[in-house]
Amino acid sequence: xxxxxxxxxxxxxxxxxxxxxxxxxxxxxxxxxxxxxxxxxxxxxxxxxxxxxxxxxxxxxxxxxxxxxxxxxxxxxxxxxxxxxxxxxxxxxxxxxxxxxxxxxxxxxxxxxxxxxxxxxxxxxxxxxxxxxxxxxxxxxxxxxxxxxxxxxxxxxxxxxxxxxxxxxxxxxxxxxxxxxxxxxxxxxxxxxxxxxxxxxxxxxxxxxxxxxxxxxxxxxxx
Amino acid sequence: xxxxxxxxxxxxxxxxxxxxxxxxxxxxxxxxxxxxxxxxxxxxxxxxxxxxxxxxxxxxxxxxxxxxxxxxxxxxxxxxxxxxxxxxxxxxxxxxxxxxxxxxxxxxxxxxxxxxxxxxxxxxxxxxxxxxxxxxxxxxxxxxxxxxxxxxxxxxxxxxxxxxxxxxxxxxxxxxxxxxxxxxxxxxxxxxxxxxxxxxxxxxxxxxxxxxxxxxxxxxxx
Numbered sequence: 087x088x089x090x091x092x093x094x095x096x097x098x099x100x101x102x103x104x105x106x107x108x109x110x111x112x113x114x115x116x117x118x119x120x121x122x123x124x125x126x127x128x129x130x131x132x133x134x135x136x137x138x139x140x141x142x143x144x145x146x147x148x149x150x151x152x153x154x155x156x157x158x159x160x161x162x163x164x165x166x167x168x169x170x171x172x173x174x175x176x177x178x179x180x181x182x183x184x185x186x187x188x189x190x191x192x193x194x195x196x197x198x199x200x201x202x203x204x205x206x207x208x209x210x211x212x213x214x215x216x217x218x219x220x221x222x223x224x225x226x227x228x229x230x231x232x233x234x235x236x237x238x239x240x241x242x243x244x245x246x247x248x249x250x251x252x253x254x255x256x257x258x259x260x261x262x263x264x265x266x267x268x269x270x271x272x273x274x275x276x277x278x279x280x281x282x283x284x285x286x287x288x289x290x291x292x293x294x295x296x297x298x299x300x301x302x303x304x305x306x307x308x309x
Numbered sequence: 310x311x312x313x314x315x316x317x318x319x320x321x322x323x324x325x326x327x328x329x330x331x332x333x334x335x336x337x338x339x340x341x342x343x344x345x346x347x348x349x350x351x352x353x354x355x356x357x358x359x360x361x362x363x364x365x366x367x368x369x370x371x372x373x374x375x376x377x378x379x380x381x382x383x384x385x386x387x388x389x390x391x392x393x394x395x396x397x398x399x400x401x402x403x404x405x406x407x408x409x410x411x412x413x414x415x416x417x418x419x420x421x422x423x424x425x426x427x428x429x430x431x432x433x434x435x436x437x438x439x440x441x442x443x444x445x446x447x448x449x450x451x452x453x454x455x456x457x458x459x460x461x462x463x464x465x466x467x468x469x470x471x472x473x474x475x476x477x478x479x480x481x482x483x484x485x486x487x488x489x490x491x492x493x494x495x496x497x498x499x500x501x502x503x504x505x506x507x508x509x510x511x512x513x514x515x516x517x518x519x520x521x522x523x524x525x526x527x528x529x530x531x
Contacts, residue, residue, distance in 0.1 A: 091390070153516035154509040155468035157475075158482055162505040165489060169502035250375035254475050261378060268385065275389035278382050282374055289373040 097276050100267050104280060107263030114259060115246040117181040122188030122245055126238070129189070130196025131222065134230070144193055151190035157251050159183060164255045180249075180257045188245040195241055199234025200226050232303050239296040243289055250285070260284060315500060319488040320507075327484025328511065334398065334470045334480055338405035339463050345406065346413020347455075351443060353418045364414065371411035377472050380404035384476045401473030409466045413459060420455040421447060453530050460523035464516050471512075481508055 129144040131137075151159065160183045167173065174182060203226050211221040253262035264277040353364050371379065384400035387393045395403065424447050432446040474483035485508045493499040 149517065149520075150509075150513070153464075153513045153520060155471040155482070155512055157471045158485075158505060158508050158512065161482065161486070162502075162509060165499070165501035166505040167502070169499065247375040250377050251472070253377065261375070261381070265381070274385040278378065278386040282378055282382060285375060285378055286370065286373045290369070 092276055092279070093273065096271070096273055097280055100277075103263055103267060104260065104284075107258065107260040108284060110257075110263075111246075111249050111259040111261075114177075114181045114184060114249045114252070114257075118184040118188055118245050118249070119242045121181070121185035122192040122241065123238075125185070125189030126192025126194075126196045126241075129193040130200060130234075131226075133193060133197040134200035134226075135222075148190045148193050151187055152194070156183075156187045156248055157254060159187060160251055160255060176255075176257055179255070180252050180259070183252070184245055184248050187248060188241060191241040191244070192238060195234045195237040196230070198237070199232075200230035202233045203230045229305065232305050235300050235303065239293070239300065242296070243292055246288060246292065247285065315492055315496065319492070319500070319504060322488060323481055323484045323504075323507065323511070326479060327481040330398075330478060330484075331467075331470050331480040334401055334405070334473060334478065335467045337402045338409055338466050338470065341402075341406040342409025342413055342466060343459065343463070345410035347417050347452075349410060349414035350417025351421060351448065353414060354421045355439070368411045368414050371407040372415065374408075376404055376408045376469050377475060379407055380472060380476060397473065397476045397478045400476060401470070401478050405466055405469055405473075408469070409462065412462050412465075416458045416462060417451070417455055420451040420458075423454055424450050456530060457523050457527040460519055460526060464519045464523070467515060467519075468512060481511055 129140070129147070132140040133144050135141075160179075163174075163183045163186075164179050207225050207229065208221055211225045212218075216224060249259055250261040252259050253265060256262065258266070261281055264281045268274045268277040349364050349367065353361055353368075355361065374382075380400055383395055383404050384397060387395060428446055428450070429442060432442040437445065470480055471482040473480055474486065477483065479487070485504045489499045489501045489504055492504075
């Protein structure tokens with residue numbers, strides 16, 4: 087009864103527009119995931135090594151982002167910042183907003199990962215004559231990065247899902263495109279089911295792929 | 310120091326109307342998702358395969374979907390699919406509860422499974438059945454371990470109540486939105502910077518003590 091009321095032909099007719107929306111979603115998600123990774127790596131290392139000033143600024147950044155809703159952050163960037171003379175194009179606003187959020191969570195993941203590396207490993211590296219940077223690159227990063235991996239995976243999946251919130255500022259990604267089609271055709275059920283299934287496939291695929299990577303990179307010592 | 314004219318009415322609207330709606334939505338979603346999540350998470354440790362499969366699907370679906378899509382499904386798609394019409398508040402509360410309970414269920418499963426097997430065996434040896442074993446032995450210990458992540462998850466539920474703004478629930482963010490719109494029409498200046506900064510501040514004041522509490526409990530209890 088439920089399936090019967092769905093107009094499959096209608097979905098097929100609008101597949102090209104939805105595919106375009108999906109590409110826009112993936113585009114923003116890819117930039118934001120990469121950006122979050124870089125921010126997290128740099129600031130997480132600064133936090134874990136207590137680099138003065140950078141570490142404190144990073145802590146403030148993380149606390150502000152973690153303790154405020156991402157949707158409000160998006161509104162603040164899109165409507166609030168232009169008021170003080172900082173305006174971005176819709177595309178820049180889109181990836182910037184989700185990257186700022188992901189970067190904060192990623193910083194926290196990497197900080198925890200790097201801090202979990204036993205101090206004796208770093209001592210060993212320093213005793214072998216490696217400098218601080220070489221110790222980080224050869225010891226702390228490969229071990230701490232793997233410890234941070236499960237939490238990082240969850241953050242990146244959240245970043246992908248968060249791109250759907252960009253519909254609230256009218257950025258044409260998958261969710262927004264489906265709402266636009268529904269607005270002129272009144273086919274809300276068809277559109278939302280397609281969108282829901284698409285997100286589930288994306289999230290489940292990404293999650294399975296990342297668990298595969300995680301299993302490959304697993305440290306023998308850290309169960 | 311003089312306060313500009315627009316500040317008082319906007320502040321009052323966001324606080325009186327918006328914050329009340331946010332707290333109402335948050336209270337329902339937090340309580341419902343905690344109760345439902347702990348129940349589902351505990352049932353997930355049962356040996357019955359079909360039951361576990363059903364709960365797993367529930368968790369993976371509601372955790373996998375962006376909350377905004379879940380809320381849209383409840384609000385816009387449900388009438389066409391099964392002829393159920395929810396008002397915006399109900400759609401928001403149910404959507405948040407579906408997501409929150411899936412998260413809590415997963416955390417509960419982890420906490421219950423972290424209790425050593427010999428605790429189950431010892432309780433069974435004392436003559437407890439499944440229900441008694443969980444009620445008196447396993448859950449009291451598991452809940453201690455669950456508490457820190459639970460507080461963290463519920464902070465997210467509280468923050469995500471803002472998503473209900475998208476379907477028009479007049480919570481804090483939507484109250485801020487409407488204020489910005491009104492000011493844009495009545496005066497030339499929208500004051501979006503100050504208003505959304507204020508909305509962020511409100512959530513910071515609510516969330517920060519709770520994330521601190523979660524970190525404190527993590528150190529104390531685990």
